[in-house]
Amino acid sequence: MPLSLTFALAPLLGRVFQRAPQPPWNDTAAIRDELSSAERMVEHARGLARAQAIKPQRQLGSPLLNRLAANEASLIDSYRSICAAVDDKAAITPA
Numbered sequence: 524m525p526l527s528l529t530f531a532l533a534p535l536l537g538r539v540f541q542r543a544p545q546p547p548w549n550d551t552a553a554i555r556d557e558l559s560s561a562e563r564m565v566e567h568a569r570g571l572a573r574a575q576a577i578k579p580q581r582q583l584g585s586p587l588l589n590r591l592a593a594n595e596a597s598l599i600d601s602y603r604s605i606c607a608a609v610d611d612k613a614a615i616t617p618a
Contacts, residue, residue: 608615
C-alpha cells in the first residue's frame with residue numbers, strides 16, 4: 524500500500540477502532556459537573572449580558588420581571604419542600 528494512502532486512511536481507521544464514549548446515564552457519580560463559585564457565576568452573567576443586543580423598542584411577550592418573580596416563587600416553594608422533607612428525615616437526592 525502506498526505511503527500516501529496509509530496516511531489518508533489513518534484518521535478513518537482511528538475513528539473506527541476508537542473506544543466509544545460512555546453514555547451519561549451510566550455515570551454513577553452523584554454530581555457530574557463542577558459546581559461554580561459565586562464569583563464564577565457573576566463573571567458568567569456579565570459575559571452573557573455583554574453578548575446580548577439591546578433593542579430600543581418594547582418587546583412583545585411576558586415581561587422579564589414577571590417571569591423572574593414566578594421563578595423565585597417556584598424556587599422558594601422547592602426550598603420549603605426540601606426543608607420539610609429533611610425535617611421528616613426523608614431521603615434527599617441531589618438534583
